[in-house]
Amino acid sequence: MSTRKLHGEHMLTDAGRVEWVSRNAQASALAASPYKWDFPLLARKPDLAFLDSAATAQRPSSVLEAQKRFYETMNANALRGLYELSVEATEAINASRAHVARFLGLDDRNDARDIVFCRNTSEALNMVAQSFAPIVLEPGDEVCITVMEHHSNLIPWQQACRAAGAKLVYMYPDDEGVISEEEMRAKIGPRTKIVSAVHVSNVLGVANDVKLMAQIAHEFDAVMVVDGAQSAPHFPIDLNDLGCDFFAFSAHKVYGPFGIGVLWGRHDLLDAMPPFLTGGEMIDAVTEQTATWAPVPEKFEAGTQDAAGIYALDAALTYVEEVGFDAIQAREAALVAQCMRRLSQLEFVRLIGPSDPAAHHGVVSFNVCTIHPHDVASILDMDGVAIRAGHHCAQPLLAHLGIDSCCRASFAFYNDARDIDRLIDGLNHVWTMFHG
C-alpha cells in the first residue's frame, strides 16, 4: 500500500506505524492526525511538533504541485500576451480571483473584480491606509483600532493619522479578551472616519465581534476594515454577513504560497481610491505628462503578478474546502482545549488570554515562570517542538497585558495529540533544566 499522497487515508499510529483509516473516522480523533500525510514536510518529519501555524501554515502537496504545474504547463506573463499560454495564465488568475470571492462568501461572477491580489495582509492594509485614508481623513478626525492589533494593522494607521493630523483611538478588551459593545460605543463616535480591527488576535486567539463594530461604525458613516489574517484559516468568512468595507488576508496562512495577499474592498470605495503602486498593467492610457487608471482591480495590481502563486492559492482554497471548515473547527477546538487543559496542569505555566478554550481560535499563549520565552522556545526546539516566542508583532497588546514577551503554540487541523504530548514533555524538560 502506498504511503504517498494519502489524503488522509493513512495515519501514523502512536507506535509510529502507518495504518489505513478512513479520514471521516479519524476527523475528530486527536490521537494521530490523518491530515499530516497531505503535507510533505510533516510527513517527512514525524518527530516534529509544528506549533507555529499562526506564523505560517504548512502547505499540502496539492498546493506544491499546483505551483509546479503552473511553471511546467502555463508559464507566461499573464495579461501581456495574446498567445495561448499567456491567455491560460490570465485565466488561471481570473479563476483564482473568482475562487477567493466564493471563499469570502461573495458572488464569484459579480464580486470577483473587487478582489485585489497583493503580497500579504501587511501590504493589503497599507493599501487601505495609504490610498483610502487620505481621501477621508482630516485634522481632528479619528481612526479607531483595538489594542490587540498586529503591527501590520497598527503602524499603517499611526502613519495615516500622523499625515492627516488625525487621532488614533484604541478599544481595549476586558480580562477575557472581549471588547464590549460599551467599549466600542465609548470609542467609535462622530469624529471616527475609519474603524480597523483584527478579526482574530494572533496572541489571545479571541475573535472580535467585527460585525457589531461594523454596524456601529456605519451608524457614524465610518468605514470598517478587518484584518482577517488569523480568521480566514480557522472559520468560514461571509463578508455579506460581516458587513465590513475592507477585508485582508494572506495566502500563506491558509495553506497557500508565500507572497500572495488578498484585499477585498467595497467596489465604490476601491473605485474612488487612487492607485497604491503605479507602473505597468494598472493604466488605461498614458501620455508624457498624464495617465489614467485601469478599472479595479487592475488599478491596484501594478507590474507582473505572481501568477503561479495566485494559481496555487486557488489550489489551497480547494484543499481547505475538501477538508471542510466543520472538520477544521472541530479538530482545532479539541486541540486547543486539550492543550490548555494539559498546560494548566503544569504549575510553572501561566496561560494568557481567555479562560474558555472555545474563545481561542488556534492560538494558545503562555509563559513559563522565571524563564524567558526565548529560552523556552530554544530548548523546546532541541526537543523537536516549534513554537513562537517574543512580542508577536503586538507590542501595545503585550504592554497592556503587563508583559514584554510570551510563548505561543498555534494549531492547525493537521496537529494531533502527540504534538501536545511533545510540548508538555518539552516544557517539563525546560523546567528541570532551569530548576531541576
Ligand code: PMP
Ligand atoms: N495580522 C495578523 C493578525 C497576523 O497574525 C499577521 C501575521 N502574523 C499579519 C497581520 C501580517 O501578515 P503578513 O505577514 O502575511 O503580512
